[in-house]
């Protein structure tokens with residue numbers, strides 16, 4: 280397992296289209312989900328949950344995306360319909376992270392949403408530490424009401440991200456990073 284600091288300094292996302300088999304084993308998936316749930320969580324509310332897409336379920340969900348696309352835009356092309364049908368087939372494993380924040384007397388909703396973001400990042404880092412490649416994606420279907428209904432999201436829930444996980448030989452080059460000098464101030468100086 281690579282040194283944590285080295286991993287965090289070098290980790291990159293790999294585009295979902297380049298994520299191949301094999302994906303995490305059943306035991307590795309359990310470990311990933313345990314790590315995902317070990318995030319800071321003000322009030323211990325666990326304001327998130329997971330939807331796992333693997334095996335044939337990926338194609339079945341893709342068919343739902345294709346059907347909703349046809350319903351949303353009847354003039355759509357066959358090419359687009361096929362793209363939607365194949366979306367979840369891009370990776371052997373996709374974990375949907377659902378933010379389930381609710382109004383709480385003490386814990387601001389904002390903090391509950393941040394915790395869901397931390398879940399997504401934990402998944403990316405853990406997948407990377409296991410030797411897999413991954414990408415955090417929302418695309419259009421995270422925000423489509425009909426898709427959210429098929430995912431059985433409650434009124435107060437939102438998709439925080441779909442974490443696509445698989446294998447890749449590609450070592451992505453680093454991308455341009457923000458200039459830290461422009462982002463940091465030192466209080467009192």
Ligand SMILES: Cc1cc2nc3c(=O)[nH]c(=O)nc-3n(C[C@H](O)[C@H](O)[C@H](O)COP(=O)(O)O)c2cc1C
Pocket residue numbers: 290291292293414415416417418419439440454
């Ligand atoms: C909440 C969220 C949603 C994202 N959704 C998408 C998306 O729909 N499509 C996409 O290409 N990248 C999306 N990204 C960006 C990628 O996950 C990733 O940040 C980018 O590929 C480079 O990241 P890296 O620094 O980890 O390599 C999203 C990122 C975040 C934080």
